[in-house]
Amino acid sequence: MAAESLHSLALLLILLLRAAGTASSDDSAxxxxxxxxxxxxxxxSSQTYCKWKGVTCDSSSSSRxxxxxxxSSSLSGVLPSDLSSLSQLQTLSLQQNSLSGALPSFxxxxxxxxxYLDGNNFTSVPAGAFKGLTSLQTLSLSGNLVLAPWPIPPELINSTSLVTFYADNANIVGTIPGFLxxxxxxxxxxxxxxxxxxxxPSSFGGSTIQSLWLNNQATGLSGGINVLAGMTDLTQVWLQKNQFTGPIPDLSKCTTLFDLQLRDNRFTGVVPTSLLALPSLQNVxxxxxxxxxxxxxxxxxIHITYDGTNSFCNTAPGPCDPQVAALLEVAGALGYPITLVDSWNGNDACQGWSAISCQGTNVTTVTFSKRGFSGTIxxxxxxxxxLRTLLLNDNNLTGPIPDNLTTLTQLQVLDVSNNNxxxxxxxxxxxxKLTTTGNPFIGKLSPGGGSSPSGTNSTSGGSPGRSNGSSLSGGVIAAVVIGVLIFIGVVLFVLYKFCYINRRHRKFNRVDNPEIGMEVAKNGAMNGVNGFGGLPSELHSQSSGDHSDFPVFEGGNVAISIQVLRQVTHNFSEENILGxxxxxxxxxxxxHDGTKIAVKRMESGAMGTKGMNEFQAEIAVLTKVRHRHLVALLGSCINGDERLLVYEYMPQGTLTQHLFEWQEKGYAPLTWKQRVTIALDVARGVEYLHSLAQQSFIHRDLKPSNILLGDDMRAKVADFGLVKNAPDGKYSVETRLAGTFGYLAPEYAATGRVTTKVDVYAFGVVLMEIITxxxxxxxxxxxxxAHLVTWFxxxxxxxxxxxxxxxxTLNPDEETLExxxxxxxxxxxxxxxxxFQRPDMGHAVNILGPLVEQWKPTSHQEEESSGINLHMSLPQALQRWQADEGTSSVFNTMSFSNTQSSIPPKPLTFPDSFSSTDCR
Structure with missing residues (x-):
């Protein structure tokens, strides 16, 4: 027996060793x-795969x-079908390549x-490709434009750890599954x-979703959006260019919502006053x-736009005519039927409003017969x-007939027949003359209720303390009730603690994988994991040692060590200079994952405490500003008297290079389509900065060298700065005049006064350069x-x-010339x-937008933006950021929650002026 046992044990060990060897060889294969x-x-092949660039293995001898x-490694080809054999794989970053073929099963x-699979050319997603991914936190498939139609994978229902799902421009079809x-x-x-x-889906109500982008569906999502009212964690909602209908719901519980995009739908009704009272709202x-x-x-x-096909009663803010207001309230009880919208416009209900008849200027008849309306009276x-005649018959109206209708002294006919x-x-x-026939529940308090016409409720059954079976003593009943109450109390307490801890964990401890790479969203195709320019989740070196000392990017206020910046720039080598x-x-x-950043090494100079505070205060603000046409400031470094800024990297260089140095740089000359698209991008970025102007933001020194281009030639504005707030929207700076005189408006060149119109002037110069x-x-x-503006x-x-x-080089045809x-x-x-003769930047956007739209560009990015709370002063905002246990993560690429701010804990104020070394 002992020999047999030893033999069995040896056989088992051999099998285990073979299994381990097979597993190791699987990774190798x-x-x-x-x-x-x-x-x-x-x-x-001359090295073991664990030493290959971008590959990380576990520390065990199995080398999994x-x-x-x-x-962004310029990869092309088809992924192996047996990629799922890498059974210990935790992170796979293949974004921004040219991979093709069917997606392998994971x-x-x-x-x-x-x-991360976004920004490739995959052709299909096999059914069940994401089955069993129980630890999955981020799935990004955006920008795979040639995918065969596929639904949102139903197997993700079991991926309960999922935090981020990005699949913009990925040819998804079908409905939004409720499990999300x-x-x-x-x-x-x-x-x-x-x-x-x-x-x-109704399941969205009460969900944890913060950022919801459903815009620009080909056919269009439809129905109402009342479910948003229960999504109290929302920070950003993009529903534009769909087929949504019905009224805008009361979003007063969505107190963290800062960006709401509802344009190009079929919403009806009155804009709720509670919407524009939301404390964090900035863009609508x-x-x-x-x-x-x-x-x-x-x-x-709040930056709010409402142009186009809306039917507001006036052209400017102000109350509607009382009769118009009353009829709109009537329509509200019916859910604002879209059949009433086309004719119910203007501020006079007696001017062509359907179903409305008047005598003089007074509404006397409302005819809603047989309109299919639902709702209440x-x-x-x-x-x-x-009002003399009110016809509401043959609809699907519910509820009671309002008592106050009896106060209408001129009412002669009221027909509510054939409703519910x-x-x-x-x-x-x-x-x-009152007609109520055809309402089976009339005279009762509610459908199916038992009230009598007199209003007295009738009930049936025995006394509430008696059952059909044996009776129980009062003591037993009391004991049971007390026990149940205690049990319910314990359950509620446990649930509360679980939800509270879980919520705090989500808010403050989302970063749990130090190996995740930084994803920079490509400019113009929403195929990265961030629509605002890409915030990295962590910046670390390629060394394999402990990463605990490296900083985490958390949406701004990031202090980065000089050692890290030296590593990623090869010690600030000459060959790494961008400009x-x-x-x-x-x-x-x-x-280490190949993602690129731009590091600006500022001129050195002695910096006292005041200068240090000014620098940190400005960085604290600028890192909060996010817009897809503004280069994102990701973090900063202070090393003695040296200051450094970290920005997202724009791989295609500056507009200057493409306009004036294209031959020596090896670029093709810009087409007119590219030029006007770049101009529109710049206009949108500067327009957003102007929306922040009353909180001390202003763009300055706008010229082609400060317009950077992404992979797809979409533009972002760089080198925008912060200046002191001043009355009447005017700004005064005491700094050297940066840039070339040719971009400076006359009033700025002579007086140093900065207004938004100074930027408009500089933008006009850029347009002239683009044209000529x-x-x-x-x-x-x-x-x-010699002076372009004077000559042009x-x-x-x-x-x-x-x-x-x-x-x-443009050689325009007739249409392009126009x-x-x-x-x-x-x-x-x-x-x-x-x-005063110059337009606002919004006017430039309106002029350039249709010119770009006519070409139907492949990238339909929108000018959505985010930023600081405009209703707060800068000192208030800074103090709030300092005081918060965790700052807002609405700009965060991975939606990792932010930890303690790196701003000094004492209150900071902004200086009267900024010198030339103030982080530009």
């Missing part, structure tokens, strides 16, 4: 296949692969937490630019709906004091042509001169000598 098929940079970081990868609203940790759901249909778009009632307005600087009918009304019938004067400016040198840095291919100041030209404004006197002034002339005229208006 798959990694070798990846090397063969994709040839990633830094991978060589736990992470592969190959983002089924069974129980340890996989982060999966039930995932306990889901914070970010972004599936814009697909072909989702149907309604919002309501354009091109069927909204009614007063024009929405806010006294605290509004008491607001009683405000139509001249209930409740008591009010006593009308005998002069009123030189008046404030220092900018270096390219590369993280000439610099603002060119000493090689004759004097009369003379050109504009006669439109026939414009074709001769156009950049010859577009160029429109932009040329805009440039002339923007550079008017007197500030």
């Amino acid at each position: 798959v990694m070798s296949e990846i090397l063969t098929k994709l040839s990633p940079p830094g991978w060589s 692969v736990t992470a592969i970081h190959l983002a 089924s069974g990868l129980a340890f996989l937490q982060y999966l 609203g039930s995932l306990p940790n889901l914070l970010n759901l972004r599936v814009s630019y697909n072909n989702l249909t149907g309604t919002l 778009s309501l354009d091109n709906n069927k909204l009614q009632g007063p024009v929405p307005s806010s006294s605290r600087g 509004s008491p607001a009918f009683a405000n139509l004091i001249s 009304l209930s409740g008591l019938i009010p006593v009308f004067p005998t002069s009123v 030189r400016g008046g404030f220092g040198v900018v270096y390219k840095g590369e993280l 291919g000439r610099k603002a100041l060119d000493d090689t030209m004759p004097d009369e042509r 404004r003379r050109v504009l006197i006669n439109k026939e001169n414009i074709p001769k002034a156009i950049d010859q 577009s160029i002339i429109k932009v040329a005229e805009l440039a002339g208006h923007c550079t008017a000598r007197e500030p």
Whole structure:
């Protein structure tokens, strides 16, 4: 027996060793296949795969692969079908490559937490590809434009750890599954630019979702959006360009909502006053709906747009006519039927409103017969004091007949027959012809109720203390009741503690994987994991040691060690220089996963306590500002007297290089489509900065060298700064005049006064450069042509001169020439000598937008933005950020919650002026 036992034990050990050896060889086989098929940079068969660039293995002798970081590595080809054999894989970053073919199955990868596949050319998603991913926290598939139609994977119902699901521009079809609203940790759901249909799931009500992007569906989502009222964690909602209907719900419980995009839908009804009272709200778009009632307005600087097809009663904010207000309240009780919208516009109900008849200026008849309306009869009918005839018959109305209708002294006919009304019938004067037949519940308090016509409730059954069986003693009943109450109390206490701890864990401890790479969202295609320019989750070196000392990017206020910046820039080597400016040198840095950043090394100079506080205060603010057309400031470093800033990296360089240095840089000349698209991007970015102007933000030094381009040639504005707040929207700075005189408005060049119109002037100069291919100041030209603005404004006197002034590389056809002339005229208006003659930047956006739209660009990014709370002063905002245990994570790429602010704990104030070394 002993021999047999030993033999069995030896056999078992052999099997276990074989299994372990097979597992190890599985990783080797798959990694070798990846090397063969994709040839990633830094991978060589002469090394073990654990030493390959971007590959991380566990510390055990089995050498199991736990992470592969190959983002932006110029990969092409097809992934191995047996990728799921990497059973210990936790992170797979393959974003921003050219991978093609069917997506492999990841089924069974129980340890996989982060999966980045966005920005590739995958052709299909197999059914069940994400089955069993119980640890999955982030799934990003955005920007896979050639995917065959596929639904949101139903197997994700078991991925209860899922925090982020991004699948913009990925050809998703079908409806939004209800289980998404039930995932306990889901914070970010972004599936814009697909072909989702149907309604919002009711399960969304009460969900944890914060960022919800469902905009620009091909056919359009439909139905109402009342479910949003229960989504109290919402911070950003993008529903634009769908087919949503019904009224805007009361969102007063969504106190953290800062960005609401509802334009280009079919919403009806009055804009709730509670909406514009939300404490965090900054941006609202309501354009091109069927909204009614007063024009929405806010006294605290909310950026709100409402142009297009809406049917507001007036063209400017102010109350509606009393009869109009009453009828809109009536429509509200019916759910604001869209059939009433087209004719119910203007501020006079007697001017062509359907179903409304008047005598003179007074409404006398409302005819809603056989309209299919549901809802209730509004008491607001009683405000139509001249009403004689009210026909509501043959609909699906519920509830009671309002008692106050009896106060209508001129009412003669009231027909409510053939509905589902209930409740008591009010006593009308005998002069009123009242018809109530066809309402089976009329005279009762509610459908199915047992009230008598007199209103006395009738009940049946025995006494409440008696059962049909044996009776119980009072003591037993009391004991049972007390026991049940105690049990319920314990359960409620446990649930409360669990939810409270869970919520705090989600809020403050979302960063739990130090190996995750930084994803920089590509400019213009929403195919990265961040629509605002890409905040990294962690910046660390390529060393394999302990990463505990490295900082985590948490949406701003990030202090980064000089050692880290030296590592990622190769000790600020010459070959890493991106450019030189008046404030220092900018270096390219590369993280271990291949993601690139830009590091601006400021000019050194002695910095006292006041200067240090000013620097940190400004960084604290600027890192909070996020807009897809503004280069994101990600963090900063103070090393003795040296100051450094970390920005997102823009791989295509500056507009200057593409306009004036394209031949020596090896670029193709910019097409007109590219130029006007870049101009629109810049206008949108500057327009957003102007929306922040009353909180001390202003853009300055706008010129092509401060316009940076992403991979897809979409533009972002860089080098915007912070200046002291001053009365009347005017700003005073005591600093050297940065940049070339050719971009400075006359009033700024002479007086140093900065207003938003100074930026408009500089923008006009940029437009002229885009049109002509000439610099603002060119000493090689004759004097009369050296100053671009002076010369081009003379050109504009006669439109026939414009074709001769156009950049010859454009070679425009007739349609393009017409577009160029429109932009040329805009440039002339923007550079008017007197500030009051220049338009606002919003006007530039309105002019350029249709020109870009006519080409139907493949990237339909919107100008959505986020930023600080505009209703707070800067000192208030700073103190709030300092005091918060965790700052807002609404700008965070991975939606990792923020930890303690790095701003010094004492209150900071902004200086009267900023010198030339103030972080520009």
